[in-house]
Every structure is written in structure tokens, then in C-alpha cells.
Amino acid sequence: MPLRHRPFLRRRRATALALASIGSLFTLAVTGHADATPAAPSPAKITAKPRAGALPASLTPARRAALVKGAQSAAANTARHIGLGAKEKLLVKDVIRDADGTTHTRYERTYAGLPVLGGDLVIHDKSGRLTLTKANRAALSVPSLRSKITAAGAADRAEAASKRAKVTGSQMGKKPRLVVWAGTGKPVLAWESVVKGVQRDGTPSELQVVTDARTGKQLLAAQKVETGTGTGQYVGTVQLGTTPSGSTYQLVDPDRAGHKTYDLNQGTSGTGTLFTDDNDAWGDGLPSNRQTAGVDVAFGAAATWDYYKDMYGRNGIRNDGVAAYSRAHYGNNYVNAFWQDSCFCMTYGDGSGNSHPLTALDVAAHEMSHGVTAATAGLNYSGESGGLNEATSDIFAAAVEFYENLPADPGDYLVGEKIDINGDGTPLRYMDKPSKDGASRDSWSSTLGGIDVHYSSGPANHFFYLLSEGSGAKTVNGVSYDSPTYDGQSVTGIGIQNAAAIWYRALTTYMTSTTNYAGARTATLSAAADLYGAYSPTYLAVADAWAAINVGNRIALGVNLAPVGDQISGIGQAVSLQVDAYTTNTPASLTYEATGLPDGLSISPSGLITGTPTTLGTSDVTITVTDSTGASASKTFSWRIAYVYANATRVDIPDNGPAVESPVTITGRDGNASATTSVYVNIVHTYRGDLTVDLVGPNGTVYSLLNRSGGSADNVDQTFTIDASAQPLNGTWKLRVQDKASIDVGYIARWQLTP
Known part of the structure; x- marks a missing residue:
């Protein structure tokens, strides 16, 4: 699902801050979670060049549009080829191409004409060999398209959720729409509502609420506001892209698709007025000069555009050559910044007393990177995927800082250090040891998905630092770091450029809306294999860095x-x-x-x-x-x-219907079956808790193998052992399967008997 609006910060009380959602910059910290073990300093960095063929090809907007159009025209055939149902359709979201011609086409899905939230998938085509990455593996099917909850009922529930989130001035942005929710578990018919309003710190709110259309249960409540020559307050004296207009100059960047920078004049809506100047010399480095914030903002947008273009051939946030726009001087004493996908724009407050603007380079890169995530993987802004979304913006914020390496703001692994929100010189986040902010986690745990996404981003930030620089004490660009590891073993860094290249490929090629930390490990290992070779030193370093934050194991040498x-x-x-x-x-x-x-x-x-x-x-x-x-x-x-007897003929299992049977017949054997008769069962089904599975012997005796156990897990792929010594070997044995609940369906794929 698209992400729209996330602020950079979110407040709880006036203590240590951490970068936050709604595309916003931060949220205030309250509790520490230091859970990593100090590790010895790592060896010197691993150096490697990515495989040229796996690098992204630079596509013009016209060429990309042609690839998207071609993929859409073939979407019906593609859907059949990958086995989608008759009610499913594919909608192309993006196409990227590698230098060797491999294409990666990202699709959204519809079911019976309804949008499927969490139904996104990516098809990787390497010389005609297709592989598939899906956000949800469950078969896409709902028992009925008739809702028991009305649209008005869904709107009431959404507005109640907005009030619980302390949003004021709540009002429905659009009337609720029917969708299929596949974000978690088995797909269900649902209502999607977006409630607009204002959050407690003054950040706009676009709360997405998904409600089960049958039960009225809330399935999701997530913010879509994502919170992230001239002389600027933070960037110093820099070159700007401007456009002459009569006798004046406008802050319109002709080299980056006409990106515009506006002065909101302390307003909270619209675009305000375009920054203009009479001599093309902007700002003076002081916040009292309104142009100063405009310099920081315009330069941040240009630097982020250039980073994605130069490093990955990406032509703008959506890779379509279209510029976003920026708005400075939002509200009064507004201590935040945010990306809003609905306006395709970045917005920056002036901070406390309107004299501490949140316009630093890493803030701009953080916010614009929310837009890149929305245009690619679309990581859901809740649970573990929300933490990965927020971490992605931090990761590329650091990468842009190192890429620019400004004298006034050299690259570092600190987030928001220039804006000094706390007034004590401390940054908002520490990538080398996230728990230093008082709330972020250093390592993964099973409870990670239940905390605020600005804190659940900590382990991914830690992973990225370890992959870039390695563990242990070191100094980079004058900043001292001392990064621990969960397992107490050292990690060797590969350099920030290579680490960012791996994350970018994983984000744009392998991650989906529901990717969690385990999925991110798989995605980055796949990206590392593409770029540097499977089991290369760089690939092994990726596995080491994940193990160092308690995700997966290290790969043994040899x-x-x-x-x-x-x-x-x-x-x-x-x-x-x-x-x-x-x-x-x-x-x-x-x-x-x-x-x-x-x-x-x-x-x-x-x-x-x-x-x-x-x-x-x-x-x-x-x-x-x-x-x-x-x-x-x-x-x-x-x-x-x-002696093994098998039947691999597909037998469909009707939903909540009568039992079906699959037979095998044994002839020419003497005596009875064994007391340790083995029955292997392979059933494809999206909710095994619906099923009873029995073996029926030749004399009619029924042996229960599975009686609606296993809950919501997919499929039966299991070997059962029974005492069938009372059964004659010769005769017809049957596997009997019945689905005893509605919604999910499946089929017997294969079973075998070793009597």
C-alpha cells in the first residue's frame, strides 16, 4: 500500500528524541534497551566492486514508461503464467532493469476489481527464467464480496481510531473503500478509510484504518505522514540551482526537473510563496534571514536527487523524472519535518522559537527517501516492516551525507545531529549503538514489532553501521564510535557505498510491503549475491552483520x-x-x-x-x-x-464441504501392514486448521492423522506413523480429507503409503 505522510519527529515528553513516522523526523525516547555485547575491533574493511551486470541500468523517463506500458499490456498473460486465480489482475507499479538486461517488475493486485492491500509482488525475469517475490504467500480468495459492516460503520470505527491516536479535527479524507486485506495472514474483505486531522505536535495526520468488513475488527491503523550560490544554516555556502524570472531569480532548480522551494510563511496549508531573490545570492547562514532555511532545503533536495541519480541511475523519487517540491517555515514553533506522498512534497518546521529549523541535509535525505520507499517496496508503516521503512530513510540520510561530504556537515552515522533538538548537542539517533537514545533497540527480538517504528528501526540502523564500518571502537570523520554485537563476535565492514548499494537493491528488487527483519536478511543476501557473488567476502559480511543484531546465523567458512x-x-x-x-x-x-x-x-x-x-x-x-x-x-x-505406494493426482478440497478421497491400491503382497506404517501427506491449503485428514484402510478402519490442528499455518507437508498391523496389505487404501470451515480452499497434491 502506498505510504503518504510521515513526520520526522514524534513527541512524548521533553527528553531525548528519536526520528519518527508520518514521514516525520523524530519521537521522544523514554526507555533504554541495551542488549548487545561489546565486540573486539574488526579487521580492515572488505573492499569489492559490484558485478557490472547487476548494477541498475539508467532509464530515461520515456524508456521506463515504455517498459511499464509493455508489462501492463502483458499483465493478463503474466497472471496466468504465475498461477493467479481468475478473479485476480496485476497492475504494474514499477519496472527496473539491470545492466545485463534482467528486469524486475513490481505489481499491485486486484481481486474481483477490489484493490488488494499487501498483495504486491515482484517478478524477476533473467533471460526468460522467472522467479517470484510475494508480500503474502496465501492464496488470494475471500468467501463473499458482501460486507456485513456498512461504509458508514467503517467510517465511525476509523474516526474512533483517530481519536484514540489523539488526532484533533478528524474528518474523513475520502469515503471508505472496499478492499481485500492481505497484509497479514489469510486475505479478508475489508474497508480502508483515511482520516485527516492534526497530531499532537502540529504535524498533519492521514491515518489509514483498515477494518474487517465481516467482523468490524481493526486490522491496521497506520500514519501515512512520514516523519524525515547561497549560505544555509547547516550546509554552509553551496551552489544552488535557480531560474531567472525577469529581473529576479526563483528557487526553481532547472537541473532537477524544476524542483521548487516555497516559503509557507508560518502557514500550515497550500504552498505559500515561491522563494525569490534579486541578485541570486541566497541567505546568510542565520535563521533570522528567511532565505537561509530555503538554502538548506533546496540544497538537501538537490543533493538527494543527485545521490540517487549518480549512484543508482534513479531519475527522481519515483524514477519517472518528476520533481517533488519543498516547503519551509511551516507553522509556529513546529519542531518537526515530514514527507507527504499525497502532495509529493517535503515540509520543514522552524523549531523552538522559530529559530531552530529542521532543515539539515540528513533530514532532507531522510524525508525524500520515504518517497523512494513508497515508490518501491512500499513497506507498511507498522510492525517490523515499519521499523525497516524508518531505518531505510536513516540509512540513505547517512549515505547522502557521506556522498556530499560537506565541510560544514561531513558524513557521520548520527541522525539529526545538526538540528540539536535537545539543546545539548546530542543527535536524535545513533546508528552504531541505537540504545544510546534511551529507547531504540540494538538487536532484534520477538517483541520488536510491537514498539514504535522509530525505535524498532534501531536494529536495522545498527546492521547498516556494522556492515559499513565494522564493530568495535573507531573514529570516522572526527566522530568516535564503539559498536557492540549481539553475539560478541566482530564484524568486518565493507564501506558505506557498498553497504548502501546492497540495501538499495534489496529495497527496490526484493523487499515487499510486508517484509520483516528475517525477510530483510534474505533480501540483502540476495542483493549481495547479485552484486558481489554468493559466498564472497562481502556476502559473508552481510550475514555476519545480521547475526550481530540477532537475525540469522553467521555462515561457516569452508x-x-x-x-x-x-x-x-x-x-x-x-x-x-x-x-x-x-x-x-x-x-x-x-x-x-x-x-x-x-x-x-x-x-x-x-x-x-x-x-x-x-x-x-x-x-x-x-x-x-x-x-x-x-x-x-x-x-x-x-x-x-x-514398498512405497503413491498417488500424485490433484484432488480439490471443497470449502466447508464434503470429504474427498485419494486412493492407492496394493496387489500381490502377503500378510498385514506394519505397526509402523508411514503416511506422507502433501496438501496445499491456506489454513490447515480447517482440515481433518484420515487414512482409511482396506477393511474400512479409519486412522486419524490430522484433526483441525495447526491453526492458520499454510499447507500440510508431514509424515505420520500409525499402527496398521490389523490391516491386510492388499486392497484399496484411501486418504480422506475434509474442509470444515469457510474461506480457505486447497487440494491434495500428493500422498504416499509405506505399509
């Missing part, structure tokens, strides 16, 4: 061999099992060996075990993988060759 589960195969039935291994010693090739394989099986040089088993029995198999440096790893598992 040969890594994935575990192989115990196997059961049918005698006379073809086998194909791929052994998964890799080495961190690059470049190095792998060789595979296997001992104890059942008769009739062999392993190929690439680790693929194939053949047809010829002898009943169980053996211990040991796989050994060795790389060309001599490093090796081994795994042992058991392989049972038995």
Missing part, C-alpha cells in the same frame, strides 16, 4: 553442506535427490562422494543422486563434499528402500 533428511524410496521407483552444498573459498570447485548408497543408486559430479533401487533394506549413507582447496564436509543419513 565447505557448507545442507542437512539431508532420512529418505524412504520405493523399490523399482526412480530416485532424484540433489545434494545442496557450497564453499566460501572462492573461486573453488566442489566434488561429491557418497558411500552406503542403496543398490541401483549413484551420485553425479554435481551432487545429484539418481537411479532405481533394486534391493529392500535400510543403509547409512555418508555424503562428503570437498572443494579444490582441500576443505570438506560430511553428512550421514539413513535411506530405507521399501
